[in-house]
Amino acid sequence: MEIVFHRVDDATHVLSIRDESVRCETRSYLLHDLVHYAVESAGRREDGFYGRLAAGATLAVMGDRETVFDGMATIEQVVAQVQSAVKASVDADAIFSRLATSAAAQGERLPAWVTVEMLADALEVLRRARGQWRATPHGSAMTLPWPGRLDET
Numbered sequence: 026m027e028i029v030f031h032r033v034d035d036a037t038h039v040l041s042i043r044d045e046s047v048r049c050e051t052r053s054y055l056l057h058d059l060v061h062y063a064v065e066s067a068g069r070r071e072d073g074f075y076g077r078l079a080a081g082a083t084l085a086v087m088g089d090r091e092t093v094f095d096g097m098a099t100i101e102q103v104v105a106q107v108q109s110a111v112k113a114s115v116d117a118d119a120i121f122s123r124l125a126t127s128a129a130a131q132g133e134r135l136p137a138w139v140t141v142e143m144l145a146d147a148l149e150v151l152r153r154a155r156g157q158w159r160a161t162p163h164g165s166a167m168t169l170p171w172p173g174r175l176d177e178t
Contacts, residue, residue, distance in 0.1 A: 066173030067146035072096035
């Protein structure tokens, strides 16, 4: 599967997967979508947003806030922490610490796939994807492979 981000202008992009597309406001969605890509790629997750799309889910189903999938809550927590960390220039160790503290406060443990190394890999995948996006001119598209791997992005 290919994930295609069409750059319309500075404010808008179109996310396309197979024969389905959705127009997005870049400021609100692009970073979040790229962090999902980075975390799910580095964590080798098939139960996240892109993994479920690859398995046949539609953008419409995945965009429905009423739809709940097993495993997505944890992925969303990791994505939220990585996204916050990027904005604050925080490293993988700090992200891991925040996630572990949050899980402990809820009486839970982090899943085995959430490691400092995975978070560092996710930050690198994200860095590369954001660089590729910055180099994508208006009217052009950036294509990311799925499953994404650190050496492919």
